[in-house]
Amino acid sequence: MKTMTCKELGGKCDQKLSAESWDEMVKAMTKHVVDRHPDVANEMEEMHKQDPHKWSKETKPKWDAAPEL
Template identity: 45%
Template sequence: MKTLTCRQLGGPCDLALTGETADDIIKAQDRHLREAVRGGDVAHGPAHEDMKGRWRHPLRAMGWYRETKKAFADLPGA
C-alpha cells in the first residue's frame, strides 16, 4: 500500500489516499473530490472540474496520468 495526498494529486487538502496501485489512488481521489463538492466544499471545485475533464479527455490527460504513476512508483513501500 502506498499513499498520496489530495494536494499531491492537484487538490486543495492533505487527505491521505491509499491504494495498491496508482489507479486505486486516482479513483479514490475522484471519489473524494465528488463527495467534497457534493458536501458543499467549494475549495475542491476546481480540482473536481479538472478531474472530470481528465475522465472526459483521456488522451489529453496522459501527461498528468504519467506524472501520477511516476509519483506513485517513486514512493517507498510495497
C-alpha cells in the same frame, strides 16, 4: 500499500489516500475530489478532455516514487 496526499495528486488538501495499486489510487482520488473539491473535479475533467494522459503522466511518477508501506 502506498499513501499519498490529496495535494500530491493534484488536489488541494492534506488528506491522505491509501491504495494497493495505481488504479485504486486513481479511483480513490476521483471519489475524493468529487466529494470534497468539486472545482478540482471540474478542472481534472477539463484536463482529461484536452489530454486524457496529462494527469497520469504528471502524477504516476509520484506514485511510483512513494514508499511501499
